[in-house]
Amino acid sequence: MEIELTINDESTTVAVESDDDLATVLRRNGYKGVKCGCDSGVCGASKVFVDGEVKMACGVDARNVDGAEIETIEALGTQDDLHPIQEAFVDHFAVQCGFCIPGMIIEAKSLLANNPDPTEAEVRQAIDDNLCRCTGYQKPVEAILDAADRMHGDRSVAADGGSRIDSRGTDDTGHDGDSDE
Amino acid sequence: MSDDPNDPQTDGGTASKPTSEEPQEFEEHPLEWDESANNNKAPGERKSVSQPAEKFDDRKLVTGQAKYTADYEERFPDLAHAAVVRSEVPHGRVTAIDTTEAEELDGVYAVLTPWSDDVPDAKYTSAGQSYPEPSPWDMNVLNEHVRYIGDPIAAVAAEDATTAAAAVDTIEVEYEEYDHVVDPEEAFDEDAPQLFADDEVENKIVGHDYDRNRMSNIEGEIGDVDAALERENAHVHETEWETIRQSHAQIEKHTSLAYTDEDDRKVLITSTQVPNHTRRQLAHLFDIPIRDIRVKKPRVGGGFGGKQAMVVEPIPLALSLATDRPVMYEASRDEEFYAMRSRHPMKVRARTAVTDDGTIEAIALYALSNTGAYGSHGMTVAGNVGSKPMPLYSKVPNARFEADIVHTNTPQTGAMRGYGAPQGTLALEGHLDEVARDLDLDPIEFRRQHYMEVGDLDEIAGMMGGEGAERRIRSCGLDECIERGKEAIGWDDLEQPSEPHRHRGIGMALSAQGTGVAGDELGAAQIMMNEDGSFHLQVGGVDIGTGADTAFIQIASEVLGCDEDDIIVKSSDTDNTPFDYGAYASSTTYISGMAVKKAAEDAKERILEWASRMLDEPAENLETRDGEVYSEESGEAVTLEDVGYESVYGHDDREHILGKGTHSTEESPPPFAAQFVDVTVDEQTGEFEVNKLVVAVDCGVAINPGMAEGQVEGANHMSFEMAVSEGITVDEQGRAEVSDFDEYGLPSATETPPIESILIETHEPTGPFGAKSVAEVPTNTVPPALSNAIREAVDVRINEMPVTAEKVKTALDEK
Numbered sequence: 001m002e003i004e005l006t007i008n009d010e011s012t013t014v015a016v017e018s019d020d021d022l023a024t025v026l027r028r029n030g031y032k033g034v035k036c037g038c039d040s041g042v043c044g045a046s047k048v049f050v051d052g053e054v055k056m057a058c059g060v061d062a063r064n065v066d067g068a069e070i071e072t073i074e075a076l077g078t079q080d081d082l083h084p085i086q087e088a089f090v091d092h093f094a095v096q097c098g099f100c101i102p103g104m105i106i107e108a109k110s111l112l113a114n115n116p117d118p119t120e121a122e123v124r125q126a127i128d129d130n131l132c133r134c135t136g137y138q139k140p141v142e143a144i145l146d147a148a149d150r151m152h153g154d155r156s157v158a159a160d161g162g163s164r165i166d167s168r169g170t171d172d173t174g175h176d177g178d179s180d181e
Numbered sequence: 182m183s184d185d186p187n188d189p190q191t192d193g194g195t196a197s198k199p200t201s202e203e204p205q206e207f208e209e210h211p212l213e214w215d216e217s218a219n220n221n222k223a224p225g226e227r228k229s230v231s232q233p234a235e236k237f238d239d240r241k242l243v244t245g246q247a248k249y250t251a252d253y254e255e256r257f258p259d260l261a262h263a264a265v266v267r268s269e270v271p272h273g274r275v276t277a278i279d280t281t282e283a284e285e286l287d288g289v290y291a292v293l294t295p296w297s298d299d300v301p302d303a304k305y306t307s308a309g310q311s312y313p314e315p316s317p318w319d320m321n322v323l324n325e326h327v328r329y330i331g332d333p334i335a336a337v338a339a340e341d342a343t344t345a346a347a348a349v350d351t352i353e354v355e356y357e358e359y360d361h362v363v364d365p366e367e368a369f370d371e372d373a374p375q376l377f378a379d380d381e382v383e384n385k386i387v388g389h390d391y392d393r394n395r396m397s398n399i400e401g402e403i404g405d406v407d408a409a410l411e412r413e414n415a416h417v418h419e420t421e422w423e424t425i426r427q428s429h430a431q432i433e434k435h436t437s438l439a440y441t442d443e444d445d446r447k448v449l450i451t452s453t454q455v456p457n458h459t460r461r462q463l464a465h466l467f468d469i470p471i472r473d474i475r476v477k478k479p480r481v482g483g484g485f486g487g488k489q490a491m492v493v494e495p496i497p498l499a500l501s502l503a504t505d506r507p508v509m510y511e512a513s514r515d516e517e518f519y520a521m522r523s524r525h526p527m528k529v530r531a532r533t534a535v536t537d538d539g540t541i542e543a544i545a546l547y548a549l550s551n552t553g554a555y556g557s558h559g560m561t562v563a564g565n566v567g568s569k570p571m572p573l574y575s576k577v578p579n580a581r582f583e584a585d586i587v588h589t590n591t592p593q594t595g596a597m598r599g600y601g602a603p604q605g606t607l608a609l610e611g612h613l614d615e616v617a618r619d620l621d622l623d624p625i626e627f628r629r630q631h632y633m634e635v636g637d638l639d640e641i642a643g644m645m646g647g648e649g650a651e652r653r654i655r656s657c658g659l660d661e662c663i664e665r666g667k668e669a670i671g672w673d674d675l676e677q678p679s680e681p682h683r684h685r686g687i688g689m690a691l692s693a694q695g696t697g698v699a700g701d702e703l704g705a706a707q708i709m710m711n712e713d714g715s716f717h718l719q720v721g722g723v724d725i726g727t728g729a730d731t732a733f734i735q736i737a738s739e740v741l742g743c744d745e746d747d748i749i750v751k752s753s754d755t756d757n758t759p760f761d762y763g764a765y766a767s768s769t770t771y772i773s774g775m776a777v778k779k780a781a782e783d784a785k786e787r788i789l790e791w792a793s794r795m796l797d798e799p800a801e802n803l804e805t806r807d808g809e810v811y812s813e814e815s816g817e818a819v820t821l822e823d824v825g826y827e828s829v830y831g832h833d834d835r836e837h838i839l840g841k842g843t844h845s846t847e848e849s850p851p852p853f854a855a856q857f858v859d860v861t862v863d864e865q866t867g868e869f870e871v872n873k874l875v876v877a878v879d880c881g882v883a884i885n886p887g888m889a890e891g892q893v894e895g896a897n898h899m900s901f902e903m904a905v906s907e908g909i910t911v912d913e914q915g916r917a918e919v920s921d922f923d924e925y926g927l928p929s930a931t932e933t934p935p936i937e938s939i940l941i942e943t944h945e946p947t948g949p950f951g952a953k954s955v956a957e958v959p960t961n962t963v964p965p966a967l968s969n970a971i972r973e974a975v976d977v978r979i980n981e982m983p984v985t986a987e988k989v990k991t992a993l994d995e996k
Contacts, residue, residue: 019343032252033245035482037432038514042922045432073245086243090235093887096895097726098242099432099482105243124930131922133430133483134726136898137930138938139891 003066007031008075016062022048023057026072033073033102037131044130047103048072054110056103056129073102076109085109088147089140096134104130108144116152120145210653212636214946222739222950224942228806229738230950231942233887234745237731238480238724247480250436250452251511257440261290263500263510264345266335266352267520268327271590271915272361272374275325275354278335283348288340291503292348295323295334299503301466304383307490307522308557308595309455309462311701311762317396317556318383322466322495327356328376328554329590330916331520338500338508361590363915365528365551368394368589376554376588386560394588396552397560401567401645404579406534409543415534418616422531422608423981424964425908426551427524427899428919429597430927433482434517439497440507447501448475451494454484454725455763460755462491463498478753484725485899486596487522489765490557518925519917522595523909525550525562525586527604531612534579539622541631543579544571546608550586553594559586562594564645565601570609570961572641572851573693574631575654580641591915596765598896599960602694603903610690610965611980614972624969625663628691633657633851642699642849650699655850656953658879658941659691662855665939666877670857678861685861685872688970692854692961696945696954697768699849704773705759706780708737710788710838712829714808714821715747718780721761722773723753727956728888729769733777735884736949740781741788742805743821759843767852767954770884772844774949779842787838791824794833848947852954853879856897856962860970867990869971874901876959877939882951886940892956893938900963901936902928905983 002013007026014029023046026034034057035045041059048057049071077083082090085108095101104127111118111126118126123144124137132140224231241247254260266278280292293300300323308316324332335352339345360374367373370393377391388398410417437451447469453459456476464471481488497508512521527550534543548566552559567582574580599606617624633639635657643651667673670687677685706720718737724730734748741748752758761773785805792810793800802814811818828838857875862868876897883889906926910918919925938959944951964982972978977992 017343030255031245032248032255035249035432036251037434037482038922040514040921040923043432043514077244079240079244079246082240082243086240089243090239093233093236093728093885093891095236095239095242096728096891097431097433097481097483098238098247099249099726101242102245121931124933128929128931131430131432131927131929133432133485133899133927134895135891136894136896136901136936137933138894138936141930 001063003062005065006069008071020062021058022060022062022065025062026057026070031072031074035099035102037099042129043100044107045100045103047106049106054107073106076105084150085112085144085147088143088150092139092143092146094135094139094143100130100132104132104140108147111144112148112151117148210638210651212653212655214655227739229735229745230884231882231886234731234735234885236728236888237734237750249433249480249482250438250450251509253438253450253479254509257507259506261338261340261500261504261506261508262342262345263497263508264337264342264349265333265496266349266354268330268332268334270327270356270358271330272376273327273356273358275327275334276357277355279353280335282351283337286344286348286351288344289348290338290506291500293323293336293499293503295321295325297503299499301468303466305462305466306557307492309458309489309491309763310561312461313384315386315561316558317386319377319381320555322499326381329592330914331592332554333496336496336500338504361915363589363591363911363913365549365587365589368587369585376590386556395585396556396588397563397586398584399560399564399645400583402581403640403644406543406545406579406581409534409579410532412534412542414536415542416620417532417534418612418619419530419532420612420615420980422529422611424527424604424607425903425982426526427597427903427908428518428925429485429487429522430925431483431485431487434514435488435493435512435521436509437494437497438507438509439501441501446473446475447498448477449494449498450477450479452481452488453478454489454723454765456723456753456755457721457760458763459491459494463494466495467498475756478723481725484764485598486600486765488725489596489763490522492521514922515920518909518919519592522557522593524597525552525559525594527551527566529566529604529608531608533612533616535616535620539620539627539630541574541577544574544577545581546571546605548584548604550584551589551591552586553589553591555593557593558596562596562601566605568642568645569602569694570605570692572639573633573691575633575637575639575641576631580644582645589915591911592909592917598899599957600766602692602957603900603961603964606690606692606961607964607982611968614965614969615978618972624689632659632691633693652699652849655947656881656943656945657853658943659853659855661941662853662877662879665941666855666857666875669937669939670859670873670875672857682865683861683863684974685859686970686974688858688860688966688968688973690856690962690965690969692856692958693851694767694954694958694961695849695851696771696948697849698766700847702762702768702772703843703845704761704776705843706773706776707759708780708784708840710784710825710828712825714743714825715749716741716743718748718750718777719758720750720752720773720777721758722769723761723764725764727769727892728885729764729773731888732770732774732884736774736777737781739950740778740785743808747808767957770952771948771954774884774952775844776842778949779844780840782840783842784838784840787836787840788821788824791828792819795819795823795827846947850945850947850953852881852958854958854962856966858963858966858970860967860974862971862974862989864975864993867986867993869986869989871934871967873935873937874963875937875939876962877941878955878959879941879943880955881943881945881948881953883940883942883955884950884952889940889955890938893959894936896956896959897936897963898928898933900960901933903982904964904967907983
């Protein structure tokens with residue numbers, strides 16, 4: 001069968017086999033940033049936004065998302081113009097093999113959209129199903145905390161070796177919780 | 182290098198020390214090391230090395246643009262997908278395979294069995310090691326004699342993965358079943374079912390005794406351990422330790438794509454740590470000249486030793502030959518746990534003889550290693566149980582190590598980060614902690630009395646490896662690792678919880694590793710200069726996500742005095758890059774990095790020669806910096822771009838500036854780590870919480886501190902997992918009881934305590950710019966440090982990994 005999808009703001013019609021999951025369909029159509037690490041919707045490497053919600057694409061039956069709006073890692077920054085979360089991951093050396101990172105960045109984007117000023121515990125909770133074998137999560141957590149600051153201008157909050165200097169109260173950016181910038 | 186695979190020197194392997202050996206002369210291991218140019222730049226003078234240069238592929242990785250093996254599929258419109266039929270019995274012989282239905286399925290291109298023409302019948306080992314491999318050739322690509330639930334029997338290529346999987350489901354296998362054995366102690370018994378007939382194995386390893394399922398026995402000794410243990414005033418202590426069957430659990434599954442290119446050569450795009458070894462092993466297996474095989478490594482989604490093996494490559498190659506089209510095989514996550522590789526589970530016994538004043542007179546370890554159905558990395562991993570951790574206490578005069586490596590009908594084991602050292606470190610560091618407590622000694626001062634320091638001749642490292650593995654310690658930051666670690670964990674001012682039934686304790690453990698395999702490594706690199714002053718760096722070294730390519734760029738740019746962006750790195754493609762042994766044994770920065778440094782120095786010499794002519798100044802007055810060659814004497818300078826154009830377009834003796842470097846060494850300097858674990862234990866329930874991990878590491882000069890910290894934290898996470906997760910458990914049939922990440926229990930972000938990594942800089946004169954290794958040593962230390970912390974908190978000892986609340990509670994109840 002064929003389904004209609006809007007992928008990264010572009011409308012498209014894609015062919016879907018009866019047992020295709022969304023990750024397979026996206027990868028088949030060139031969105032290779034969607035990674036498959038587990039076959040079973042648990043490792044988090046295939047995370048994408050489906051109608052604004054984070055889903056593990058390998059656990060989504062493609063036939064059930066006809067008409068959906070999909071956002072993949074390819075919709076964030078480019079190599080020359082990184083999204084602040086991507087920039088923070090690079091600057092913090094939070095990427096090693098990189099296989100789990102697109103999924104983790106998608107989850108981080110969702111977190112910061114809903115909670116622009118998370119604590120370290122909240123960041124860890126948010127990426128709890130993004131399994132990573134390389135980093136021990138330390139630098140990704142630091143990167144996401146730093147990304148929160150980068151996305152909200154001039155607050156002097158800094159990630160420092162995992163212990164965050166919380167300067168809430170100096171926040172005068174007046175952000176409205178929409179960190180999708 | 183010896184041609185004998187049983188030679189103990191191959192791949193850090195072990196055997197008894199030659200008795201006729203003369204005592205080592207001091208001169209063979211001089212303390213002073215003749216450093217090549219640029220090696221010892223003070224931190225302030227370094228431009229690229231020890232700076233936080235951006236990891237060169239990060240922008241590709243964070244935008245999803247980087248290409249891993251599976252991402253190449255769209256380049257092959259006629260690509261077929263593979264699936265494998267695996268043994269459902271733990272031990273037996275395949276008597277018949279019915280492939281009729283599979284062959285008739287639409288979209289199936291080929292079905293191969295052990296008897297098919299395109300399936301080689303040669304014996305081989307999957308271990309990706311130097312040649313001849315110090316692992317037995319004991320397996321076939323597809324097996325008639327199956328030895329564990331998971332052994333490959335048949336393979337299918339089909340138009341897509343779904344069809345291939347459907348075809349596999351229709352294939353029926355008939356077996357003649359044999360008795361099986363799962364427990365390594367039982368396997369060792371003479372009456373146990375025998376996995377291998379003697380003639381089923383080639384390239385046999387020292388100490389093999391297949392009647393007793395033993396693939397190898399190794400031992401080594403310095404001094405006289407028995408005499409020391411029997412001495413009258415000796416306190417003899419003995420403890421036993423057990424470790425888990427740990428999975429590499431790299432997120433990218435084993436993936437390999439094979440095709441024949443337009444020049445009729447066989448090409449493998451594959452997720453591997455060992456491209457050159459894989460090329461050689463495939464040539465052996467398929468009887469194809471090495472030159473006609475090309476192994477190309479794209480981005481790799483983690484390896485950790487699981488890809489220091491030719492695990493999947495022969496299957497797509499055989500299917501590609503059979504179907505005359507490109508074939509990709511991607512293992513399933515289930516297969517990752519039951520049919521790829523794991524860490525060798527072991528039991529290790531530690532014994533010491535200690536005098537009243539706390540002097541260790543003798544130390545002995547014995548390991549029983551369960552190598553599973555095949556012997557891949559069996560002898561060399563077991564050797565490192567002794568030869569990595571024991572040299573830490575090089576001041577101890579008598580030392581012995583022995584290991585038996587036995588087969589069971591369980592999943593295959595292999596190389597894994599730490600490579601035996603985690604098992605040995607648990608036994609040794611847990612044991613020493615226990616001895617210190619028995620003798621009421623401070624555990625740190627007790628260790629300090631015996632551990633290595635600069636200038637020591639480390640004979641224990643040579644105890645099993647014969648000459649050449651002995652070494653002089655030229656850099657050692659242990660004291661500072663301990664001091665900084667104590668400070669960071671709060672060793673001296675620990676606050677106890679307010680509830681009386683909860684207790685907090687800190688445990689510590691030390692570790693040493695090696696840097697490459699002494700006398701058994703090779704790295705090579707070439708640099709060519711472009712006329713715009715940029716460089717192409719071709720290096721065989723293998724970046725599997727560690728950032729090695731970036732470290733190579735930093736080393737080259739430091740020598741050449743150019744920006745990191747002016748170096749384009751091409752790595753790990755056997756057609757286009759020089760030879761390299763691969764990414765293992767903590768060797769990459771040290772061995773391949775030194776090759777890069779030598780290549781850059783070679784190119785630089787030519788650059789200075791050309792600039793000398795252009796500036797009319799002797800080359801010795803010239804230096805490179807910021808993309809220029811300049812003279813301190815005259816203040817004159819030419820840009821590297823000027824040199825580039827002049828060298829290829831100038832009118833005199835045109836020359837393409839090329840540098841080459843090859844590095845091989847007898848040295849393997851140890852990096853060091855001091856681990857601290859802060860734990861709170863509830864004595865009513867046995868439940869415990871790890872509050873924080875601190876690990877301080879002396880890796881010499883960190884070529885890129887940010888990347889090095891990342892390596893330390895990732896390694897420590899893996900070590901933490903070994904301490905608290907069950908790993909791959911097996912049932913009575915030897916069947917892996919784990920099929921996905923949920924069952925495996927890889928610690929997630931909330932389950933992982935904060936990890937504080939501390940880099941202690943020393944200067945290792947044998948390494949590029951003072952570097953030694955960093956990626957393995959922090960893999961060794963959490964299990965003993967956690968066991969020690971629990972002993973400190975509630976005075977019970979857990980010596981069987983993983984540490985669980987149940988075990989702690991049982992031990993508390995028995996107290």
